[in-house]
Amino acid sequence: MSKCTLAFHVEVWYTKGDRKGVIPMATEQEKNRRVAEQLRLIDDDFLRLYFNDNPEGVEYILNVLLQRQDLKVLHSETQCEYRSLSGRSVSLDIYAEDADGKRYNIEIQRADSGATPKRARFHSSMLDTKLLQKKEPFRNLAETFVIMLTEHDIMKHGLPLYHYDRICRGTGAYLEDDSHIIYVNGAYQNPNDSIGRLMHDFQCVDAKDMYNEKLSERFRYFKETEGGMGEMCKVVEERAKEYAMEQQIQNISSLLLLGKLTHEEIATALHVSVELVDEVASGKVA
Numbered sequence: 408m409s410k411c412t413l414a415f416h417v418e419v420w421y422t423k424g425d426r427k428g429v430i431p432m433a434t435e436q437e438k439n440r441r442v443a444e445q446l447r448l449i450d451d452d453f454l455r456l457y458f459n460d461n462p463e464g465v466e467y468i469l470n471v472l473l474q475r476q477d478l479k480v481l482h483s484e485t486q487c488e489y490r491s492l493s494g495r496s497v498s499l500d501i502y503a504e505d506a507d508g509k510r511y512n513i514e515i516q517r518a519d520s521g522a523t524p525k526r527a528r529f530h531s532s533m534l535d536t537k538l539l540q541k542k543e544p545f546r547n548l549a550e551t552f553v554i555m556l557t558e559h560d561i562m563k564h565g566l567p568l569y570h571y572d573r574i575c576r577g578t579g580a581y582l583e584d585d586s587h588i589i590y591v592n593g594a595y596q597n598p599n600d601s602i603g604r605l606m607h608d609f610q611c612v613d614a615k616d617m618y619n620e621k622l623s624e625r626f627r628y629f630k631e632t633e634g635g636m637g638e639m640c641k642v643v644e645e646r647a648k649e650y651a652m653e654q655q656i657q658n659i660s661s662l663l664l665l666g667k668l669t670h671e672e673i674a675t676a677l678h679v680s681v682e683l684v685d686e687v688a689s690g691k692v693a
Contacts, residue, residue, distance in 0.1 A: 436640065439647070443639035444630065448609040448622075449558055449593055451500055451515040452642050455485040457625060458501055465503050467621050469511060471601045472554060472568065472591060479506040489533040497533055509550045510534055517558040527553050527588045535586075550585035556609070560592040567595040567602040655679055659687045 446453040458464050466480035480503050487502035501513040512530050516522035531553045538549050562569050569590040573582035596610070597603030604618040611617050614627040629635035655677065662673045663684075670684040686692040 439640040439643045442643045452646050454515050456642050459485045471605045511552045513554045515556050519561045522555045522557045527555050552587045554589045556591040558593045560594045
């Protein structure tokens, strides 16, 4: 997940001739707006907002990436939670189902470390957990696609996308389990093909620089209207709060590992509640 780091509110003293005063820095609202103005579709916080309640947009990018024209999305959602009863859970950036019953998970990963093959495998396995009812035959398992859209060419072969299926090493025959993992090279921006143009548009901060009107119209709403910018600023503000909490938890964990302070002393030093320190210590918050 991408993180927006917002600066703290500070004041700058100035001296000009015999005059002294204070120059107030930008308000939090102004700083949030500046961050929002620089967001791109490849930033997952904006991506989730942009494609929320937007199945037509999801349908468009799936058709481009899969080189189809007939794919029809019946349902899509963002920040779809897949919870495991005994282990790790995930929040899918985009989840979609098409008219043929196929399922899709589109993930944005700007950091190469967040787009490992094992992560893609885990997302694929989580999709499968909700596809069959009790005692339903395995032959009914729907075809699935996990699409990892990365900012860089992490596979380093210069291809626009990398499509992985299970095959037999001995014969080269496909296993035909209908499970697909696709890596999309966000650095591929060739204007002469549809994937290159789409990746270019995912990197834009201004609607006027985008190739595709289908994407730029909604993009323009968020970037150029007060209503849209208000929604974006709210996302930035919420992400800043999440980031601040993550930093608090990290600081608490570091002090707990030292083992030299009581929970009360840690709470006082970091200006947090003793309850939060207790929860981090017990593993309830991580």
